[in-house]
Amino acid sequence: MQYALLIYTPEPESQPSPEELGAQMEEYNxxxxxxxxxxxxxxxxALDSVATATTVRVVDGKTITTDGxxxxxxxxxxxxxxVEAADLDEAIAYAAMIPGARYGCIEVRPVWDYVIQGxxxxxxxxxx
Amino acid sequence: xxxxxxxxxxxxxxxxxxxxxxxxxxxxVATLIRVTGDFDLAEEAVQDAFxxxxxxxxxxxxxxxxxxxxxxxxRNRAIDRLRRRRRLVDKTEQLARxxxxxxxxxxxxxxxxxxxxxxxxxxxxxIFTCCHPALAMDARVALTLRTLGGLTTPEIxxxxxxxxxxxxxxxxxxxxxxxxxxxxxxxxxxxxxxxxLAGVLHVLYLVFNEGYAASSGDALIRRELCAEAIRxxxxxxxxxxxxxxxxxxLALMLLHDARRDARVDEAGRIVLLDDQDxxxxxxxxxxxxxxxxxxxxxxxxxGPYQVQAAIAALHDEAVTxxxxxxxxxxxxxxTLLGMTPSPVVELNLAAAVAMADGPxxxxxxxxxxAATGELEAYPYLHAARADLLRRLERWSEAxxxxxxxxxxxxxxxxxxxxxxxxxxxxxxxxxAN
Numbered sequence: 118m119q120y121a122l123l124i125y126t127p128e129p130e131s132q133p134s135p136e137e138l139g140a141q142m143e144e145y146n147x148x149x150x151x152x153x154x155x156x157x158x159x160x161x162x163a164l165d166s167v168a169t170a171t172t173v174r175v176v177d178g179k180t181i182t183t184d185g186x187x188x189x190x191x192x193x194x195x196x197x198x199x200v201e202a203a204d205l206d207e208a209i210a211y212a213a214m215i216p217g218a219r220y221g222c223i224e225v226r227p228v229w230d231y232v233i234q235g236x237x238x239x240x241x242x243x244x245x
Numbered sequence: 246x247x248x249x250x251x252x253x254x255x256x257x258x259x260x261x262x263x264x265x266x267x268x269x270x271x272x273x274v275a276t277l278i279r280v281t282g283d284f285d286l287a288e289e290a291v292q293d294a295f296x297x298x299x300x301x302x303x304x305x306x307x308x309x310x311x312x313x314x315x316x317x318x319x320r321n322r323a324i325d326r327l328r329r330r331r332r333l334v335d336k337t338e339q340l341a342r343x344x345x346x347x348x349x350x351x352x353x354x355x356x357x358x359x360x361x362x363x364x365x366x367x368x369x370x371x372i373f374t375c376c377h378p379a380l381a382m383d384a385r386v387a388l389t390l391r392t393l394g395g396l397t398t399p400e401i402x403x404x405x406x407x408x409x410x411x412x413x414x415x416x417x418x419x420x421x422x423x424x425x426x427x428x429x430x431x432x433x434x435x436x437x438x439x440x441x442l443a444g445v446l447h448v449l450y451l452v453f454n455e456g457y458a459a460s461s462g463d464a465l466i467r468r469e470l471c472a473e474a475i476r477x478x479x480x481x482x483x484x485x486x487x488x489x490x491x492x493x494x495l496a497l498m499l500l501h502d503a504r505r506d507a508r509v510d511e512a513g514r515i516v517l518l519d520d521q522d523x524x525x526x527x528x529x530x531x532x533x534x535x536x537x538x539x540x541x542x543x544x545x546x547x548g549p550y551q552v553q554a555a556i557a558a559l560h561d562e563a564v565t566x567x568x569x570x571x572x573x574x575x576x577x578x579x580t581l582l583g584m585t586p587s588p589v590v591e592l593n594l595a596a597a598v599a600m601a602d603g604p605x606x607x608x609x610x611x612x613x614x615a616a617t618g619e620l621e622a623y624p625y626l627h628a629a630r631a632d633l634l635r636r637l638e639r640w641s642e643a644x645x646x647x648x649x650x651x652x653x654x655x656x657x658x659x660x661x662x663x664x665x666x667x668x669x670x671x672x673x674x675x676x677a678n
Contacts, residue, residue, distance in 0.1 A: 118427045120427075202427075203427075203429075204427040204428065204429035205377075205379055205426050205427045205428045205429065206428075206429050206433070206437065208427070209379070225426075227425055227426050227427055230425075
């Protein structure tokens with residue numbers, strides 16, 4: 118199964134120093150390498166701060182944009198991994214290795230299985 | 246059929262099927278879930294099998310191994326249901342999956358001894374799945390009772406005082422999450438076992454407690470909850486014999502359950518431990534519980550359930566309330582406090598110390614607990630303090646504490662008791678006011 122590991126962490130109050138950033142990147146790189154070695158890494162990205170976020174909705178056919186994230190919360194979506202895991206226990210084990218789990222939390226969400234739901238995957242439809 | 250020699254009248258058959266349902270349905274459901282991964286299919290097929298037993302056994306007699314008959318019949322019903330379902334789908338991928346399932350279902354029970362082994366493991370797997378920490382606690386409890394205990398949705402709803410549709414919804418959501426989130430169907434590997442087993446034992450403890458301590462609800466169903474918790478804990482003990490806390494929990498349940506008949510009077514009111522007719526305690530249960538806790542303690546890995554069971558054993562051993570070994574009980578509460586620090590355990594320790602070393606020392610400890618304010622809304626703190634103040638003949642302080650306890654208590658029997666004591670204290674007021 119594929120799981121998205123969504124990393125929610127408190128936004129830092131001040132710009133981290135290059136050293137802090139470097140140390141953090143090293144931890145994340147080590148985890149990414151672990152996933153690659155296991156053949157579990159599908160995708161993963163870090164997101165820019167919520168200060169750069171724009172929320173978009175379409176109301177009565179009109180595009181409405183607002184500044185900032187949809188919900189004001191202390192912990193914000195800072196990045197994600199998409200992993201291949203045998204079951205939820207394996208996905209939980211990966212989630213617990215993410216550095217952000219120590220100062221934020223990781224939401225583990227299975228990726229919707231189109232085949233089990235009896236639907237064509239969107240990707241396949243687009244590709245054809 | 247060689248074993249179909251005796252016919253049964255329908256009533257006897259009904260009783261037999263009823264008893265068998267409690268014992269066997271968990272096994273059959275567990276096996277079918279392992280093979281199909283489908284909770285609903287498994288539950289429906291096993292229900293079909295029991296209906297079929299009710300229809301055929303009165304005429305044809307009871308098969309020599311009724312449990313195996315149920316599993317085999319349930320398997321056949323599951324195959325029937327799969328075939329019907331297959332006619333409705335046209336996706337080749339799904340068709341292939343269901344055909345593979347049918348082949349696996351056919352393999353069940355081809356080797357009798359192997360099948361018995363697998364069945365045991367199946368139930369253990371199912372307990373760990375139903376008690377997975379990714380499910381909400383109330384869903385774990387409901388799912389365990391439904392799939393392993395065979396309690397009906399209305400029965401569970403009544404036991405937990407939840408509207409039936411709410412409970413049904415809870416079950417549907419839990420089953421869906423198991424399937425869609427990929428919660429595994431297995432006994433966890435060694436590195437996860439301690440944490441996960443603690444979760445399983447906690448669910449079983451909650452089930453037992455709900456049956457034992459609930460102050461309202463249907464008496465018959467509460468008895469059923471206790472029986473179910475004991476039965477399922479036995480399964481865990483049998484299948485994981487190296488886990489002393491499982492044994493400790495089973496001992497704890499047995500040693501409490503032994504007092505069940507003495508715990509309520511003819512009017513259905515709760516009788517306090519001190520006032521119980523100890524002649525009505527179930528000595529067989531006590532003996533079994535003691536053997537169980539002794540075996541657990543020999544494994545030299547003590548834990549909170551073992552300590553609580555040891556405390557229960559000391560209460561059960563006392564011929565009269567006055568014979569209770571409070572010194573030893575206080576030692577055990579101190580051990581328990583070290584393992585699971587909580588103000589409630591502290592309160593129990595203080596009560597034991599009051600019995601062992603006198604009410605003044607116990608009261609000083611309770612005053613310390615009261616000063617933190619953590620148990621301000623906990624009626625038993627005020628009731629226990631009131632009792633010690635009464636024994637120290639500090640009547641007006643006792644009266645205040647009883648009043649506070651009464652204001653926080655909803656259980657009818659306990660209210661009656663506190664009201665009686667309160668009136669006694671009021672009678673002690675100085676005449677000149």
